[in-house]
Amino acid sequence: MKKNKYKNIYEELAGKMKDGTFQPGELIPSEHELAARYETSRETIRKALTLLSQNGYIQKLRGKGSVVLDTSRASFPISGLVSFKELADQMNGAIQTSVEEFRLILPDPYLQHQLQCSVKEEVWKVIRVRTFDGERVILDKDFLLKKHIPALTEDICGKSIYAYIEQELGLTISFAKKEITVEPCTNEDMDFLHTNGFAHVVVVRNYVYLDDASLFQYTESRHRPDKFRFVDFARRHMK
Amino acid sequence: MKKNKYKNIYEELAGKMKDGTFQPGELIPSEHELAARYETSRETIRKALTLLSQNGYIQKLRGKGSVVLDTSRASFPISGLVSFKELADQMNGAIQTSVEEFRLILPDPYLQHQLQCSVKEEVWKVIRVRTFDGERVILDKDFLLKKHIPALTEDICGKSIYAYIEQELGLTISFAKKEITVEPCTNEDMDFLHTNGFAHVVVVRNYVYLDDASLFQYTESRHRPDKFRFVDFARRHMK
DNA sequence: CTCCTAAACTTGTATATACATCTTAGTATT
DNA sequence: AATACTAAGATGTATATACAAGTTTAGGAG
Numbered sequence: 001m002k003k004n005k006y007k008n009i010y011e012e013l014a015g016k017m018k019d020g021t022f023q024p025g026e027l028i029p030s031e032h033e034l035a036a037r038y039e040t041s042r043e044t045i046r047k048a049l050t051l052l053s054q055n056g057y058i059q060k061l062r063g064k065g066s067v068v069l070d071t072s073r074a075s076f077p078i079s080g081l082v083s084f085k086e087l088a089d090q091m092n093g094a095i096q097t098s099v100e101e102f103r104l105i106l107p108d109p110y111l112q113h114q115l116q117c118s119v120k121e122e123v124w125k126v127i128r129v130r131t132f133d134g135e136r137v138i139l140d141k142d143f144l145l146k147k148h149i150p151a152l153t154e155d156i157c158g159k160s161i162y163a164y165i166e167q168e169l170g171l172t173i174s175f176a177k178k179e180i181t182v183e184p185c186t187n188e189d190m191d192f193l194h195t196n197g198f199a200h201v202v203v204v205r206n207y208v209y210l211d212d213a214s215l216f217q218y219t220e221s222r223h224r225p226d227k228f229r230f231v232d233f234a235r236r237h238m239k
Numbered sequence: 240m241k242k243n244k245y246k247n248i249y250e251e252l253a254g255k256m257k258d259g260t261f262q263p264g265e266l267i268p269s270e271h272e273l274a275a276r277y278e279t280s281r282e283t284i285r286k287a288l289t290l291l292s293q294n295g296y297i298q299k300l301r302g303k304g305s306v307v308l309d310t311s312r313a314s315f316p317i318s319g320l321v322s323f324k325e326l327a328d329q330m331n332g333a334i335q336t337s338v339e340e341f342r343l344i345l346p347d348p349y350l351q352h353q354l355q356c357s358v359k360e361e362v363w364k365v366i367r368v369r370t371f372d373g374e375r376v377i378l379d380k381d382f383l384l385k386k387h388i389p390a391l392t393e394d395i396c397g398k399s400i401y402a403y404i405e406q407e408l409g410l411t412i413s414f415a416k417k418e419i420t421v422e423p424c425t426n427e428d429m430d431f432l433h434t435n436g437f438a439h440v441v442v443v444r445n446y447v448y449l450d451d452a453s454l455f456q457y458t459e460s461r462h463r464p465d466k467f468r469f470v471d472f473a474r475r476h477m478k
Numbered sequence: 479c480t481c482c483t484a485a486a487c488t489t490g491t492a493t494a495t496a497c498a499t500c501t502t503a504g505t506a507t508t
Numbered sequence: 509a510a511t512a513c514t515a516a517g518a519t520g521t522a523t524a525t526a527c528a529a530g531t532t533t534a535g536g537a538g
Contacts, residue, residue, distance in 0.1 A: 305518095
């Protein structure tokens with residue numbers, strides 16, 4: 001099989017950093033030694049190490065080796081493109097999702113612009129509220145093009161839309177552009193959320209694309225400010 | 240010279256997307272053709288295209304080619320690790336920096352924790368205010384370890400600390416971990432900023448590292464909410 | 479003992495080859 | 509005319525080699 005050897009090695013090494021087999025500050029084995037240990041070529045090891053470096057697991061030091069970085073503070077996931085369900089599964093605590101609205105609509109001009117579609121394109125409108133420890137703190141407004149997602153049910157929205165798209169429909173969610181701003185509370189925010197006297201919400205606008213580069217989803221995720229936290233890892237120069 | 244051929248090609252192709260030589264939706268030449276055109280190997284071209292893909296310039300379609308994505312909406316820089324001076328240079332408008340405080344201190348327990356240093360390590364404390372169109376909207380509190388940055392002047396802080404570190408000191412700023420939250424205004428915020436009645440500020444905490452993986456800077460960037468905007472590009476699966 | 483140098487080992491870049499997998503267009507068959 | 513197959517061309521993965529450049533260590537010269 002000619003598939004994903006480097007990705008498997010990446011996963012295995014990343015696991016060893018997460019579970020503490022490799023400690024922060026330590027040097028991992030050299031590329032030659034890893035190549036021998038995994039019975040593969042140095043180039044394949046280098047692809048795995050490049051991924052680790054890009055995701056903040058290691059720092060490569062020329063002439064010395066690769067040192068393990070401290071990822072404990074980061075509280076994963078580090079930004080990335082992760083669905084709420086996947087995020088919730090990684091956390092421990094009382095987290096609930098309730099579907100407040102679910103229907104097929106024709107887009108208004110604002111949505112036409114966000115989804116770059118015509119007024120005739122049918123769109124799934126899904127409104128969900130995320131509850132943490134009994135407090136309604138996130139309002140998710142999803143809009144999905146029926147052209148790409150022909151069938152959808154309220155039941156699926158209560159679980160995970162992404163799992164349905166990837167596992168049932170066999171589509172591949174590829175990338176997203178996101179924008180974070182702070183905006184005044186709307187009436188809708190106050191209806192659905194426990195705003196606790198906050199006059200503003202943090203708005204995360206997500207434009208999500210499939211692997212053929214077609215835009216299929218626009219999501220507006222509205223967070224109560226005191227419960228919002230975004231963590232990112234960024235490299236200055238690319239390698 | 241055995242250096243950075245792939246990075247040069249990346250820069251050249253990225254430039255063609257920015258200036259419109261390559262239009263969104265278009266297919267760029269195939270890897271074979273680019274290899275011939277640049278008189279290099281396919282692997283070198285692939286490294287350049289991988290960078291373009293990671294930074295949201297193109298989407299690679301197996302069996303078809305690489306399609307140019309629309310980066311016009313993104314309004315660069317897309318997250319990344321960019322100094323304020325570099326960001327300001329790309330924008331047009333009346334932007335000013337004023338240094339409000341500049342001195343050498345010994346860290347209190349909070350700073351010791353943020354910078355992971357002892358109470359004896361001297362730290363440069365720099366407080367700067369960023370003014371847009373006459374409004375004081377960002378308060379930057381920088382703390383730099385003297386161990387790594389032995390000399391610093393108020394004049395440098397008024398221009399660009401990063402330019403000084405990289406060009407004068409010859410150090411390489413490598414990566415940063417950042418965290419975005421929303422927090423109540425402090426007295427300091429109200430003293431230095433035109434808070435315009437806002438009760439909260441957006442706080443961006445930056446932990447910045449050199450290329451030997453040593454932490455040298457902790458920055459707290461406090462933004463007036465209505466002027467804050469963060470744009471990110473994220474891929475779901477890594478390649 | 480100190481200093482310098484050379485060797486060994488590390489990661490970085492460039493090139494080449496082979497084959498897998500996917501898309502598309504063209505051809506042949508039914 | 510519709511379908512099925514084939515070939516060409518595209519990207520994806522794996523391997524191999526050579527050399528460049530930075531770091532560390534060991535050993536030799538003084």
